[in-house]
Amino acid sequence: MISLITGGAQGIGFSTAEHFIRRGDKVCVLDRAGVAEAREKLGADVLAIEGDVTNPVDVDAAVARTVETFGGLDTLVTAAGIVAVEPALDVAADAFMRMMSVNVLGSFLPAQSAARYMSENGGGNIVFIGSVYGSVGAPKRTAYCASKGAVHNMMQSLATEWGPLGIRINALAPTGVRTPMVQDLIDKGIYNMAGVRNRTPLGRIAEPQEVAAAAAFLSSPEASMVHGIVLPVDGGWIANGYTW
Numbered sequence: 001m002i003s004l005i006t007g008g009a010q011g012i013g014f015s016t017a018e019h020f021i022r023r024g025d026k027v028c029v030l031d032r033a034g035v036a037e038a039r040e041k042l043g044a045d046v047l048a049i050e051g052d053v054t055n056p057v058d059v060d061a062a063v064a065r066t067v068e069t070f071g072g073l074d075t076l077v078t079a080a081g082i083v084a085v086e087p088a089l090d091v092a093a094d095a096f097m098r099m100m101s102v103n104v105l106g107s108f109l110p111a112q113s114a115a116r117y118m119s120e121n122g123g124g125n126i127v128f129i130g131s132v133y134g135s136v137g138a139p140k141r142t143a144y145c146a147s148k149g150a151v152h153n154m155m156q157s158l159a160t161e162w163g164p165l166g167i168r169i170n171a172l173a174p175t176g177v178r179t180p181m182v183q184d185l186i187d188k189g190i191y192n193m194a195g196v197r198n199r200t201p202l203g204r205i206a207e208p209q210e211v212a213a214a215a216a217f218l219s220s221p222e223a224s225m226v227h228g229i230v231l232p233v234d235g236g237w238i239a240n241g242y243t244w
Helices: 011-022 035-042 056-070 093-118 142-165 180-187 193-199 208-218
Strands: 002-006 026-031 047-050 075-078 124-129 167-174 230-233
Touching: 002 011, 002 056, 002 093, 011 026, 011 035, 011 075, 011 208, 026 035, 026 056, 035 047, 047 056, 056 093, 075 093, 093 124, 093 142, 093 167, 124 142, 124 208, 142 167, 167 208, 208 230
Parallel strands: 002 026, 002 075, 026 047, 075 124, 124 167, 167 230
Antiparallel strands: none
């Protein structure tokens, strides 16, 4: 298969690229920075493009280069995203809109561009990276929760519209994931691991490879009848209503 992964130079996106390469995919990673370093780690056969997921010109160019280089596009994974922790009373309008732009528009534009190709070329698969915070609320994460809730609902809307075109689309809802950024917070004692163990029945955060494996499943033939769902990758975090 041929896959395009946004946010593919780091974190969940990078792990997804690694996983897809191991299963035999031809992979393009799109990110705002770090693409040269990602290509060095992923291998010379990877197409690495620097671009902004909120810029339709950059997005369309990435889709076009993927198709031109590899001969098609079967799967899109939208892993680009940002997060901020700030009291709602202090959130500035431009910061709120930035969150919505990167997380929501930055998911929609790649999906739209990929779907334009897929709808004319036999269909395909799209996987949005959402969050458990797209399904529940959390203090000091108002903009982030709003953006991920929008991603989940947008996915369901697109599923109803694009399913007849042969395009399957789903979303993942990870809990906290041990990306380099999160690991740094853990090492500094900032990340609340005690809270994670208390809330999560499996007692830990997710590894990036576990999210990548879920994305691989949703984009595989084994998931051919899975469409329009939000799949938690959270160790039971959402299911647990008993947290004390």
